[in-house]
Amino acid sequence: MSRKNKDLNLSVIKAFKLLDVYLNDKQEWGVRELAKKAGYNKTTTYRLLSTLESLDIIQKNDDDKYILGLKLFELGNSVSVHKSLRHYAREPLELIAKDITETVHFGVLSNNRVLYLNKAESPLGLKVSTQIGSYQKAYCTAIGKVLLAFSSEEQISEYLKQVKLEACTLNTITGSGALLEELGSIREKGYALDMEELELGLICIAIPVFNKNKKIVAAISVSGPSSRFKFENIQSYLAIIRKGAQKIEKRVRDYS
Amino acid sequence: MSRKNKDLNLSVIKAFKLLDVYLNDKQEWGVRELAKKAGYNKTTTYRLLSTLESLDIIQKNDDDKYILGLKLFELGNSVSVHKSLRHYAREPLELIAKDITETVHFGVLSNNRVLYLNKAESPLGLKVSTQIGSYQKAYCTAIGKVLLAFSSEEQISEYLKQVKLEACTLNTITGSGALLEELGSIREKGYALDMEELELGLICIAIPVFNKNKKIVAAISVSGPSSRFKFENIQSYLAIIRKGAQKIEKRVRDYS
DNA sequence: CAAATCGTTTCATAATACGAAACGTTGTTT
DNA sequence: AAACAACGTTTCGTATTATGAAACGATTTG
Numbered sequence: 001m002s003r004k005n006k007d008l009n010l011s012v013i014k015a016f017k018l019l020d021v022y023l024n025d026k027q028e029w030g031v032r033e034l035a036k037k038a039g040y041n042k043t044t045t046y047r048l049l050s051t052l053e054s055l056d057i058i059q060k061n062d063d064d065k066y067i068l069g070l071k072l073f074e075l076g077n078s079v080s081v082h083k084s085l086r087h088y089a090r091e092p093l094e095l096i097a098k099d100i101t102e103t104v105h106f107g108v109l110s111n112n113r114v115l116y117l118n119k120a121e122s123p124l125g126l127k128v129s130t131q132i133g134s135y136q137k138a139y140c141t142a143i144g145k146v147l148l149a150f151s152s153e154e155q156i157s158e159y160l161k162q163v164k165l166e167a168c169t170l171n172t173i174t175g176s177g178a179l180l181e182e183l184g185s186i187r188e189k190g191y192a193l194d195m196e197e198l199e200l201g202l203i204c205i206a207i208p209v210f211n212k213n214k215k216i217v218a219a220i221s222v223s224g225p226s227s228r229f230k231f232e233n234i235q236s237y238l239a240i241i242r243k244g245a246q247k248i249e250k251r252v253r254d255y256s
Numbered sequence: 257m258s259r260k261n262k263d264l265n266l267s268v269i270k271a272f273k274l275l276d277v278y279l280n281d282k283q284e285w286g287v288r289e290l291a292k293k294a295g296y297n298k299t300t301t302y303r304l305l306s307t308l309e310s311l312d313i314i315q316k317n318d319d320d321k322y323i324l325g326l327k328l329f330e331l332g333n334s335v336s337v338h339k340s341l342r343h344y345a346r347e348p349l350e351l352i353a354k355d356i357t358e359t360v361h362f363g364v365l366s367n368n369r370v371l372y373l374n375k376a377e378s379p380l381g382l383k384v385s386t387q388i389g390s391y392q393k394a395y396c397t398a399i400g401k402v403l404l405a406f407s408s409e410e411q412i413s414e415y416l417k418q419v420k421l422e423a424c425t426l427n428t429i430t431g432s433g434a435l436l437e438e439l440g441s442i443r444e445k446g447y448a449l450d451m452e453e454l455e456l457g458l459i460c461i462a463i464p465v466f467n468k469n470k471k472i473v474a475a476i477s478v479s480g481p482s483s484r485f486k487f488e489n490i491q492s493y494l495a496i497i498r499k500g501a502q503k504i505e506k507r508v509r510d511y512s
Numbered sequence: 513c514a515a516a517t518c519g520t521t522t523c524a525t526a527a528t529a530c531g532a533a534a535c536g537t538t539g540t541t542t
Numbered sequence: 543a544a545a546c547a548a549c550g551t552t553t554c555g556t557a558t559t560a561t562g563a564a565a566c567g568a569t570t571t572g
Contacts, residue, residue, distance in 0.1 A: 007552095055268075074391075298550090
C-alpha cells in the first residue's frame with residue numbers, strides 16, 4: 001500500500017467501509033460474510049464490528065446478525081446540511097402525495113447526482129419507493145433534469161464534462177446535444193418529464209423550487225407506474241405540485 | 257490504559273467520539289476546539305477529521321469549519337431498527353399537528369429512555385422542537401410515562417431499579433411509589449399528562465399505540481406551552497390523537 | 513455422531529497511530 | 543507596517559496498536 005497524500009486513519013476507513021456495505025446490500029450480516037464482502041480478514045472485521053457495537057453504531061438483531069444501530073439514526077438526523085430544506089418540504093410533500101396518490105420526492109443536486117432529501121409515498125400498493133439520503137442519476141430522471149435545467153450554464157457544462165450519459169432504457173437521453181435541447185425545453189415549459197428513461201414502466205414529472213432570487217434550490221417530483229400515469233392528468237398534477245412548491249418557496253425564500 | 261474485555265479498535269472509538277461531540281454541542285467545529293472538547297491531541301483530531309472528510313462523514317462548510325456530512329445522513333436513513341414504525345407514523349402525525357396546531361411526537365422506549373422516532377411540528381412560532389433520533393427521560397414526560405405504564409410489570413420494576421428519578425421541576429415525580437401510582441392511573445385513564453414535570457411552562461399529553469395483541473409498540477404525544485394548553489381542550493385533543501393512533505395501529509398490527 | 517460453520521479468542525509480529533515541534537497563512541493588534 | 547496570535551496542516555522518530563493464522567467452543571447440518 002503506497003503512501004497517500006495525507007496519512008488517513010486506516011482503521012476508521014475500514015470501519016466505515018463496513019457500514020457502506022449495508023447501503024448497497026442487505027441490512028443484516030454475519031461476521032464472516034461481511035468480511036468476505038468487504039474484503040477484510042474475519043478477525044479484523046469481528047473486532048471492528050465489536051467496536052462499532054460498543055458504540056451503538058452497529059447492533060445485533062434477534063438472530064445475532066449485525067445490523068445498523070440507532071446511534072447512526074441519531075447522528076444522521078443531526079446532519080445540518082440541507083436540514084431546513086428537508087424540514088420545510090415535509091408537510092407540502094405529504095399533501096401532494098395524498099392528492100395525487102403517487103410517490104413524491106424532494107431533492108437537490110449533490111456531486112452531479114440527485115440527493116433525495118425527503119419524500120412522501122403513495123398510499124397505493126404498487127408504488128415507487130426510494131430511500132431518503134440516497135442518490136440517483138440526474139440525466140435520466142425528471143427531478144434531476146429539472147435541477148440541471150435551472151442550473152447555471154457553467155454547472156451544466158461541468159456536468160456534461162464529468163458525467164457519462166449511459167443508457168438505462170431505450171428512452172434514456174445519451175447525447176449531450178439532445179440533453180441540452182431537453183433542458184432548454186424544460187426551462188420553457190417549467191417542468192420536466194421522465195418517460196421511462198431510468199426504468200421501464202416508470203414515469204415522473206418534476207418542477208423546480210426557487211428562492212426569492214429566482215435561483216433553484218431544490219425540485220419536487222411525482223413518480224408512478226406508466227399504467228396509471230395518463231397524459232390527460234399532467235396539467236392537474238402540475239397544479240397540485242405547484243401549490244406544494246409555492247408553500248415550500250415561501251419558507252425557503254432566503255435559502256441559497 | 258488497562259486491557260479491556262475485548263480489544264476494541266481505539267481509532268474507531270475516537271472517530272465516533274468526535275462525531276458524538278456534534279450531538280451535544282454546536283454543529284460546526286474547528287480542529288483545535290474540537291480536539292480540546294474531545295480531549296485529544298490536535299494532530300490526532302486533524303487526522304481523524306481528514307479521514308472522516310475523505311469519507312463524506314464530515315465535510316467543511318463555507319467557513320472551513322467541520323460539520324457532519326451527508327454520508328451520515330445516508331447511513332442514518334438506512335437504519336432498519338424501527339424503520340416501519342417511523343414510516344407508518346408519519347402521515348398521521350402530520351394530520352394531528354395540523355388539527356391541534358401543537359408539536360406531535362412519536363416514540364418508543366429504548367434503554368430506559370424515550371427515543372423519538374418521528375415528529376410533526378406545530379405551525380406556530382412558539383413551539384416545542386425536538387430532534388428525531390434523540391432521547392429524553394421517560395419518568396417525567398407524558399410519552400415516557402405512557403410507554404412505561406403499558407409495559408410489563410418486570411419492565412417497570414427494572415426501570416425503577418436502574419433509573420434515578422431526579423427532579424427536573426417542582427412537579428417532577430421523584431418517588432417510586434408515586435410514579436407507580438401515576439402509572440396505574442394512566443392505565444385506567446388510557447392517557448398520560450405531563451404537567452410541567454420536565455420543564456416549566458411545558459405541558460404534554462400522550463396515548464399508547466398497540467399492536468393486535470394489545471401490546472404497546474409506541475406512543476404519541478402532543479406538547480405545547482402551558483399558556484395555550486387548556487384543560488377544557490383535553491378531550492377534543494384526545495379524540496384527534498386517538499384517530500391518528502388508530503391509523504398507525506392499523507398499519508402496525510403485526511409489530512412486536 | 514462426525515463434519516461443517518458460526519462467532520470469538522490468542523499471540524507474536526508487522527504496521528501504523530501518535531504527539532511535539534515546526535510550517536505557512538490569515539486576521540488582528542500595536 | 544511590523545509584530546503577534548491563532549488557525550489548519552505537515553514532518554518524523556518512536557511507541558502503541560492493529561493484524562491474521564490458528565485454535566477454540568458452541569451450534570447446526572448431513
